[in-house]
Amino acid sequence: MAHADRKGQGRAQGLARVAVVVRAGSVPMWWAGVFAAGIGVLVPGITGRRIGVMAGAALFIVAPAVIALRGRKRYAALARGASRAGKHDVLQDRAVTTRNWRRGHRWWLLLAFAAALGSSFAVPAAGGMLLAGCGVGLRLKAAWLGRRERAEDALLWVRVDWLAKNGGRPAGKAVRGFRSTGIAAGDAAPGGARRRTAALV
Template sequence: MARGGQGLARVAVVVRAGAAPLWWVGVFAAGIGVLPPGVTGRRIGVLAGAALFLVTAVVVALARRRRYADLARGAARAGKHDVLQDRAVTVRNWRRGNRWWLLAAYAAALGSSFAVPAAGGMLLAGAGTGLRLKAAWLGRRERSLDTLLWVRVDWLDKRGGSPAGKAVRAYRGTGIAAGDAAPGGARRRDAALV
């Protein structure tokens, strides 16, 4: 980065990057996993999976909220030489760094179906839903603060990392119109011209 600028990735985009892959991996694993009757039987497996889905979604959505809130309150303004990473680049980096973990989670969810049908897949889908809910919560915070939250790329580890991990010491903030992602990390939809 020129003149001391830093590469910055959107916090909400990093959080949201894992939501879709976890959701789809979970849905496929649950769909295939419901085929074998398993040790417990399909009915118990699906009911246990539904409970796991709900509990996992709530736990993931609420995890580390205080840390995110503390970092958001202390966010300094981004400098003019800081480089804002595109949403697509952030998502691609997270997914590349975590692809083997996602594959292993899919295999584990399928394997668990022989004991408890569909439960492992529903757990993964719940984690994806929880990440989406956490990104939405971050989006509401960004709107209330009127500031988009960014984290230094070098503080995220090579696997995409957590934007609230130990290596992250502070967030940077920009105006609400900066970058190509809306508050919450979704693609920015340009307002229709009147």
């Protein structure tokens, strides 16, 4: 896939960190899920609280594994074929990437919260625990990307225009390749976490 991004290398491109995009939904999904589960456990529901919490616990275990493993082959293939970012490419700040993703998905997040809360009338707390588990899964996927970045000593980036065309998914069909930079580029550490000041010295 190294040749797939050559047409865009002749001009400057806005680039967003792949791991930051993946992490962007983890916090709002986690807290929305916790909040929905906390309210939901107060509702007796059709199944009763005990069954609801047990079902939610099972979903909380399964969801992170499914989310964390989903699409790994695609990410790995794009990472292997990553082309080097050009000197004129613009590296988007971590905060900007996170804010853009959350703004673009705010209605989806709101609907997911409403669905998790509403499901408590049938199975108390289960929907909220599922949503929280999905947030954990995104964090685990970002951590996996971080381990790969450290092993390759290179950070992975995706073109902002491709990201927008693909609904904010960094490894979707509209994304034809990743870019790579040195490990010290940008303001986010491997895995997408905020880079500590000490790491820049």
